[in-house]
Amino acid sequence: MRKIAVLTSGGDAPGMNAAIRGVVRCACSRGMEVYGIERGYQGLINGNLYRMDSRSVSDTIQKGGTILKTARCPEFNTEEGIKKGADVLSAYGIEGLVVIGGDGSFRGMRDLSNKHGIICMGIPGTIDNDLGYTDYTLGFDTAVNTVLDAMNKIRDTMTSHDRACIIEVMGRHCGDIALYSGIAGGAESIIVPELPFDIDEMCNKMKKNIIKGKVSDIIVLAEGVGSCIDLKKEITDRTGITVRTVKLGYIQRGGTPSMQDRVLAARCADRAVELLYNDSKESKVIGIKRNKIIDLPIDEALEIKKVFNKEMLEVASRLAH
Ligand code: ADP
Numbered sequence: 270m271r272k273i274a275v276l277t278s279g280g281d282a283p284g285m286n287a288a289i290r291g292v293v294r295c296a297c298s299r300g301m302e303v304y305g306i307e308r309g310y311q312g313l314i315n316g317n318l319y320r321m322d323s324r325s326v327s328d329t330i331q332k333g334g335t336i337l338k339t340a341r342c343p344e345f346n347t348e349e350g351i352k353k354g355a356d357v358l359s360a361y362g363i364e365g366l367v368v369i370g371g372d373g374s375f376r377g378m379r380d381l382s383n384k385h386g387i388i389c390m391g392i393p394g395t396i397d398n399d400l401g402y403t404d405y406t407l408g409f410d411t412a413v414n415t416v417l418d419a420m421n422k423i424r425d426t427m428t429s430h431d432r433a434c435i436i437e438v439m440g441r442h443c444g445d446i447a448l449y450s451g452i453a454g455g456a457e458s459i460i461v462p463e464l465p466f467d468i469d470e471m472c473n474k475m476k477k478n479i480i481k482g483k484v485s486d487i488i489v490l491a492e493g494v495g496s497c498i499d500l501k502k503e504i505t506d507r508t509g510i511t512v513r514t515v516k517l518g519y520i521q522r523g524g525t526p527s528m529q530d531r532v533l534a535a536r537c538a539d540r541a542v543e544l545l546y547n548d549s550k551e552s553k554v555i556g557i558k559r560n561k562i563i564d565l566p567i568d569e570a571l572e573i574k575k576v577f578n579k580e581m582l583e584v585a586s587r588l589a590h
């Protein structure tokens with residue numbers, strides 16, 4: 270293929286710009302033409318695309334967000350919406366598309382490919398780390414480091430006042446942000462949607478912690494379980510312990526991408542472009558397994574269920590002793 274396009278879709282994630290830059294530069298270095306599509310599938314349907322070259326992505330590798338902007342596009346969930354998108358690509362003579370996004374974006378890409386024969390390559394871009402076929406997604410490492418930075422600060426003040434605090438983190442239905450930040454930040458409890466959680470057991474632990482002389486108690490709560498306000502009420506009703514809450518929210522999606530996310534973006538982009546350049550006959554998604562870049566057919570990848578790392582949660586529980 271000699272003419273391709275790239276878009277970002279769904280929630281933005283740090284490292285998306287590094288991936289766009291990787292796609293544009295790897296394609297230009299092979300003599301391919303590249304178009305940037307603005308605002309994800311919405312921009313594709315509306316025909317918002319422009320020609321990019323190596324200089325269009327100067328000074329972007331370190332930036333959070335996405336220079337191509339992103340959107341959630343309900344119209345792309347319909348047959349007509351997907352057809353409009355395919356028509357725009359064919360009007361421009363674009364032969365291949367790189368989609369940087371999460372599970373929803375990949376489902377859109379699969380429809381575009383299966384129903385209209387457009388060859389697409391997916392690069393996993395979401396802070397949630399909720400895709401089963403890859404060990405990591407772009408943005409996850411940065412988001413966890415952002416949570417850790419906040420946790421360190423929260424711990425300072427909670428320790429000074431001998432207080433307990435619930436920190437609610439993002440992740441949609443996935444507990445990975447809570448799990449990794451909880452372990453790395455030394456949380457006393459980590460609550461995730463993938464595993465049942467016993468509130469009475471946690472409350473007893475909090476009471477014992479006070480007796481044992483633990484001066485602060487940090488509970489990391491994944492948003493997929495529920496809200497920190499509801500949990501606070503349940504704990505206070507059961508124990509009488511005063512609990513503070515912090516919902517970290519969108520700061521987890523912003524900021525300069527970490528080394529891990531930039532390197533992952535570069536490696537995934539290079540593979541995506543290589544597959545398009547070599548005229549791949551099927552649409553694929555790129556990922557990383559045991560530090561090796563992998564690609565596999567989109568249909569196959571979307572069937573792979575995300576497996577929660579239960580052993581890591583057990584380690585966290587021993588560390589909180
Ligand atoms: P993410 O890609 O981060 O999971 P979303 O789930 O919001 O984010 O999906 C991003 C966009 O992908 C949606 O707004 C929609 O345009 C498209 N999309 C999601 N699911 C589907 C689907 N089943 N079929 C077609 N398009 C979809």
Ligand code: F6P
Binds near residue numbers: 397
């Ligand atoms: O998928 C990324 C994510 O930040 C989730 O962690 C969160 O649940 C969701 O997007 C928030 O979406 P919105 O930007 O629509 O509020």
